[in-house]
Amino acid sequence: MALLREDDRQHLINEFSVLTNPVKLVVFTQKLECQYCAETRMIAEEVAALSDKISLQVYDFEAHAEIAEQYGIDKIPATVIMRGGNDPKDYGIRLFGIPSGYEFSTLIEDIMMVSRGDSGLSAETKAWVAALKKPVHMQVFITPTCPYCPRAVILAHQLAMESDLIRSDMVEAIEFPHLANKYHVHGVPRTVINERVHIEGAAPERMLLGKLKEAVA
Amino acid sequence: MELSLGLGLSKLGLEAENDYDVIIIGGGPAGASAAIYTARSELKTLVIDKGLTAGALGITAKISNYPGVPGPISGAELVEIMRQQAESFGAMFITDKVVGVDIHSTPKMVMAGTGTFTAKAIILATGSMGRTSVVPGEEVLLGRGVSYCATCDGAFFRDQTVAVIGNNDEALEEALFLTKYAAKIYLVVPTPELKARDFLVHEVTTHEKIEVLLGTRLKEIVGTELVEGVRVQPRGGAEALLPVSGAFVYLQGGKPITDYLMEQLQTTPEGCLVVDSEMQTAVPGVFAVGDLLCTHIKQAVIAAADGVIAAIAADKFIHGRKKLQTDWR
CATH class of the missing domain: 3.50.50.60 (FAD/NAD(P)-binding domain)
Structure with missing residues (x-):
């Protein structure tokens, strides 16, 4: 049975009609021992089928361990949203866990942003990111039932798009309880930057920029 | 899960x-x-x-x-x-x-x-x-048991005891949402009666997991690393510490x-x-x-x-x- 309703499919076909550059979804899955792998793959398949601008590559996490390592995938299900076509580019945009509930909109917005080729961040943020010298790893912990979470994830993904030094992961806290424990996640969204700086809530761009400066200082 | x-x-x-x-x-x-x-x-x-x-x-x-x-x-x-x-x-x-x-x-x-x-x-x-002010402990324990969104964070409190503080549709709805996860929910209501839509009042007051504390003010959220309790005071009564691991705050102000x-x-x-x-x-x-x-x-x-x-x-x-x-x- 399809996960997408027919009227939602039609809506997305309409939304995707403005896609310009090709987008590639890379999904890492596994047949066994992954509760939401099958559903994550189905979501990616159904979304990719809605536009000829979206392609999908599915890898088995174990059978393609080397490729998983190249993409920095250490847990599944994982979805990479990258520029496709003849000039592919991995911006460091990752979804760990199923993009369901409110996070489905994150997947769609990521696709739109990557295709547009513009993060939409302010000139001030872009200038700071362009001058960045140190790597930044952002992990945004979320739950699918959190209406505030997509704003935090999308902002992190916008930053990833601006710099090869930034990688931004959505991490679904319920599916990865060991990470939720490790990073003391008792509320979402919670963004952990470079393992040491964290911020609660869907922070506005300017506030997050302040935390990023703290994380690389 | x-x-x-x-x-x-x-x-x-x-x-x-x-x-x-x-x-x-x-x-x-x-x-x-x-x-x-x-x-x-x-x-x-x-x-x-x-x-x-x-x-x-x-x-x-x-x-x-x-x-x-x-x-x-x-x-x-x-x-x-x-x-x-x-x-x-x-x-x-x-x-x-x-x-x-x-x-x-x-x-x-x-x-x-x-x-x-x-x-x-x-x-x-x-x-x-x-709201015009926060209670002691609220800001420092935000994300460590203090939450403003039960639908976001409820899953972190499975089988635990939590408090919902507030008196409006949102507070009652969130208390009911938390019954999916929490073992027990104290609904701390500052005023002597519940002010929400009738069906919510009915559901909350008849739910076996929810204990409604009317006319009770939130004084402090207590904990070191994580929330360990909420200090409350009933009208005309002595302060009491409710042992909870989550405090969901929906208070309003001016x-x-x-x-x-x-x-x-x-x-x-x-x-x-x-x-x-x-x-x-x-x-x-x-x-x-x-x-x-x-x-x-x-x-x-x-x-x-x-x-x-x-x-x-x-x-x-x-x-x-x-x-x-x-x-x-």
């Missing part, structure tokens, strides 16, 4: 109706009155509101001085009449929380729980029931609610928005009305009048008119 497989597509159920002429945030007397006028002037209008009893009028028990409505009538009933009138002209109302806006983009964007909506003009009508603007508009030291004589803020096409302003007497009829001025000004803005126009038909 439960995990919502719903794809969060409720906004898509509107079938591409994400683009509006006017989006009104807040459906109290100011917002609903604005909607009557914008919808009647054939502007495609969306009102996003947290709930019928989320605002000051919605929780008012008796109104007898609203012109043309002899009453006595409850605030919620009066708001409902206004909404029905707006809907009769074509305005659409949805129950949702606005989590952010971009007032500088073209079109302007409103991010709500169910999706992102766009509009040529925005009317802000979120009222002034924001401060204008502007957090969703994320500092895109300047506020006065009292937290109010500033507008011109047409209710327009410093950003063209963005209007503010009702109790968001400090300049007006807090009465429903005045908020309603603000809404009407803003609606007519929004019509002028959208159509590029030089003058306000009130005669459409």
Whole structure:
């Protein structure tokens, strides 16, 4: 049975009609021992089928361990949203866990942003990111039932798009309880930057920029 | 483990109706009155509101001085009449929380729980029931057991005891949501009686997992690394410590609610928005009305009048008119 309703499919076909550059979804899955792998793959398949601008590559996490390592995938299900076509580019945009509930909109917005080729961040943020010298790893912990979470994830993904030094992961806290424990996640969204700086809530761009400066200082 | 497989597509159920002429945030007397006028002037209008009893009028028990409505009538009933009138002209109302806006983009964007909506003009009508202060322990334990969103964080409190503090539809709804996860929920209610829609009051007071503590104030949230308890005080009674690992706070106050603007508009030291004589803020096409302003007497009829001025000004803005126009038909 399809996960997408027919009227939602039609809506997305309409939304995707403005896609310009090709987008590639890379999904890492596994047949066994992954509760939401099958559903994550189905979501990616159904979304990719809605536009000829979206392609999908599915890898088995174990059978393609080397490729998983190249993409920095250490847990599944994982979805990479990258520029496709003849000039592919991995911006460091990752979804760990199923993009369901409110996070489905994150997947769609990521696709739109990557295709547009513009993060939409302010000139001030872009200038700071362009001058960045140190790597930044952002992990945004979320739950699918959190209406505030997509704003935090999308902002992190916008930053990833601006710099090869930034990688931004959505991490679904319920599916990865060991990470939720490790990073003391008792509320979402919670963004952990470079393992040491964290911020609660869907922070506005300017506030997050302040935390990023703290994380690389 | 439960995990919502719903794809969060409720906004898509509107079938591409994400683009509006006017989006009104807040459906109290100011917002609903604005909607009557914008919808009647054939502007495609969306009102996003947290709930019928989320605002000051919605929780008012008796109104007898609203012109043309002899009453006595409850605030919620009066708001409902206004909404029905707006809907009769074509305005659409949805129950949702606005989590952010971009007032500088073209079109302007409103991010709500169910999706992102766009509009040529925005009317802000979120009222002034924001909290003015926090209790000791609240800020330092945020994200460590203190939460403002049970639907977001409830899953972290499986089989634990938690407290919900507040007295409105949202607090009661969130307490009921938490029964899916928590073993026990204290509902700490500052006033002697519950003020929410009847069916919520019934469900909460009859739920075996919920213990309602009426007339009880939250004094402190206690804990070192994580929340360990809430210190509460019943009216006329001694302080007590409830051992809980989660504290979900839905208290209200008298401060204008502007957090969703994320500092895109300047506020006065009292937290109010500033507008011109047409209710327009410093950003063209963005209007503010009702109790968001400090300049007006807090009465429903005045908020309603603000809404009407803003609606007519929004019509002028959208159509590029030089003058306000009130005669459409």
